[in-house]
Amino acid sequence: MHEIEISELRRLTEVIKLYHNYDFTNYAISSFKRRVSRILDLYKIPSVDLLIKKIREEDGFFNTFLEELTVNVTEMFRDPSFWREIRDQVIPNILLNHNQISIWHAGCSSGEEVFSMAILLKEMGIHHKAKIIATDIDRAILDRAKSGEYQLKHMDLNEKNYIRFQGKSSLKDYYKEDNGKVYMDKSLVNNVSWREHDLVRGVVFNKFDLVLCRNVMIYFNQTLQNVVLKKIHESLFRYSYLCIGSKESLIWCEIANKFIVVNNEEKIYKKIKD
Structure with a gap:
């Protein structure tokens, strides 16, 4: 080659x-x-x-x-300490001022992050209060996410993450096994709208309390990261939260001064200026 x-x-x-x-x-x-x-x-x-x-x-x-x-290697409850922070700090803060919560998973890939969020919300007893939009550029991977079908061999790692997240039960309670595959409980995502969306060229289509765009921008150069982050900024209500990947940063980007750092370790930010 x-x-x-x-x-x-x-x-x-x-x-x-x-x-x-x-x-x-x-x-x-x-x-x-x-x-x-x-x-x-x-x-x-x-x-x-x-x-x-x-x-x-x-x-x-x-x-x-x-x-x-655009393949993304992903897992459920990836970075368990991040998910604990979302459960213990971020969502309770949002619900101080709102009765409902709107969440956008931007670049949701094969859906493990979406199912993790759904399980977290269910265990907090607020699943019914959430409206979730999950988007990806790739129609085929979105269909896979929507199906909630995963390989059984990957569940061992997902279960370990869930235990470190300190979930309330066992991950096994949320899926059925059959012939080397697992099928996630579909009721977990009955409040999720799955949409094909290009982060780079797509339009701003909604406002959210919480946006997760984790490990997506590592594939973009600085110009593109600026374009995407501006759109995400526009998609957030003031005092709402943005979460990015552990190897990503907002520090250098053009809209950095419109956010404050909530948790530097977990890369969680809060929008403070329009």
Whole structure:
């Protein structure tokens, strides 16, 4: 496999933009390159030019490409101390002034974060007070999230996270097992609206008390992070909360002064200015 040139990646992004109206121009170059390289390996495609040809000419291949490109390895109750903070501090604070809570999972991937939130809300006895919107750029992964089907082999890690989160029962209470798969209890997500949405090019569509956009911006360069964070800022009520990934930061971005740090360790911020 030859080393992928920047010029090849540029041609690839131009074709994607032209034929499929997705803009990857400002993706973090090292991450984009690594993922494209993985796709070439995976599908035994000898060059970027042949990948471009496949994207242009093969019906349905672009969806496969998109799924591989935006794949997120995710788990339930990832970073258990973060989820404890959400349960013990953030949500009680929101409910001091509101009877209802609106939550946006931006870049929800295969839905583990959404189910974690649903379980947390149920155990707090406030599941019925929440309205949740879960979005992702990838239709196929959204369908997977919606189905609530996961591999049984992954549940061991999820259960360990749940125990460290100090949940009220056992994660097993929330799913049924069958033939190496688990099926999450569908009633957990009866208040969730699943939507296809491009964080970069999509419009601001609602206002929320809490936005989780975790481990999404690590794939964007600084220009793109600014674009996305401005939209998220607009999507929050004043004094509402934003949570980002543990390796992400708001410090340098253009809207940094419109937030205060609530918990630096867990990367939780509060909007203080419109």
